[in-house]
Amino acid sequence: MSNNTNFIGKSREWLTFTLFVVCYALLDYAYFKIPVDLFANVIYYHGVVAVCADLVNWLTPLEHVLTKHNHLLSATS
Numbered sequence: 001m002s003n004n005t006n007f008i009g010k011s012r013e014w015l016t017f018t019l020f021v022v023c024y025a026l027l028d029y030a031y032f033k034i035p036v037d038l039f040a041n042v043i044y045y046h047g048v049v050a051v052c053a054d055l056v057n058w059l060t061p062l063e064h065v066l067t068k069h070n071h072l073l074s075a076t077s
Contacts, residue, residue, distance in 0.1 A: 049071070063075070
């Protein structure tokens with residue numbers, strides 16, 4: 001009984017590892033197919049910079065953080 005459980009555990013580990021490698025390879029391939037201009041000016045700006053500015057302004061409203069060309073600017077500094 002324990003031999004069968006050990007086999008199932010090992011096969012599950014290999015399945016998890018294989019799925020990780022496949023997902024990583026697909027995402028890595030997709031990342032390098034995105035044009036740099038699209039990534040920097042659209043995806044990065046809206047996915048990271050704008051979200052961070054909103055988060056900072058929500059947590060510390062007196063900071064008045066603004067975004068400009070993928071940078072966070074604080075009115076207080």
